[in-house]
Amino acid sequence: MTSNGLTDVYIHESANVSNKSRIGSGTKIWVNVQVRENSNIGTNCILSKDVYIDIDVNIGNGCKIQNGVSVYKGVEIGNNVFIGPNVAFTNDKVPRAFNQDWKITPTKICDGASIGANSTIVCGVTIGEYSMIAAGSVVTKDVEPYTLVLGCPARYISKIDEAGNRVNGDK
Numbered sequence: 001m002t003s004n005g006l007t008d009v010y011i012h013e014s015a016n017v018s019n020k021s022r023i024g025s026g027t028k029i030w031v032n033v034q035v036r037e038n039s040n041i042g043t044n045c046i047l048s049k050d051v052y053i054d055i056d057v058n059i060g061n062g063c064k065i066q067n068g069v070s071v072y073k074g075v076e077i078g079n080n081v082f083i084g085p086n087v088a089f090t091n092d093k094v095p096r097a098f099n100q101d102w103k104i105t106p107t108k109i110c111d112g113a114s115i116g117a118n119s120t121i122v123c124g125v126t127i128g129e130y131s132m133i134a135a136g137s138v139v140t141k142d143v144e145p146y147t148l149v150l151g152c153p154a155r156y157i158s159k160i161d162e163a164g165n166r167v168n169g170d171k
Contacts, residue, residue: 021053024061042079060111074104074123081109084117084135091123110145112162119154130162 008025011017015033023029024043031049035041039053042061047053052070059071060079067085071077074091093105105123109115113127116135127133128145137154148157148166158166 048085066117074106075109075121076106077109078111078113078129080112082114083109084115084119086118087115088118088120089123090121093123113143114164130160130164132160132164 009023010028012030012033014031015029017023017029017035018037020037021035021039021041023041024045026044027041029035029047033047033051035053036055038055039057041047041053041059042063044061045059045063047065049067051065053059054071054073056073057071057075059077060081062080063077065071065083069083069085069087070089072089072091075089089107091104091107092102095102107121107123108126110127110129112130113132115121115127115133116137118136119133120138121127122138122140125139125142127139127143128147130146131143132148133139133143133154134148134150137150138152139149140153143149143154146160148160149155150157159168161167
């Protein structure tokens with residue numbers, strides 16, 4: 001199956017992709033994925049099994065979003081971002097079921113960042129270029145570019161290079 005007339009986009013037959021979304025060439029959308037209205041998925045992306053992309057979400061080129069990730073309105077994803085399985089994003093700073101006037105708090109994931117499996121990204125943060133979030137971490141504040149963080153809450157471990165290797169003698 002293809003989307004928006006592009007013959008080089010793969011969409012699994014079980015996926016639900018709005019015809020009001022934009023999907024870049026070379027992108028693959030797998031089993032049980034839902035892509036909502038007015039979302040933009042870049043070129044050469046992979047949306048793995050059970051991914052949910054909310055309305056108005058923008059995802060850059062070359063991104064890999066692994067199984068079970070929900071990307072909610074207010075989350076912006078740059079180019080060449082890796083999001084591991086079951087990463088949790090939020091978009092409401094003070095969630096209450098009864099609050100009818102809640103506001104979206106934006107989150108930005110910059111180019112080249114990697115977020116490890118089962119991490120939680122609390123809304124309102126910026127994850128810097130080529131930073132790396134270790135698996136299972138809870139990110140509650142901004143992560144500087146080229147930085148490895150780990151833990152709950154996530155804390156600085158090391159500076160890293162573009163490939164993810166530690167630099168400046170950090171071990």
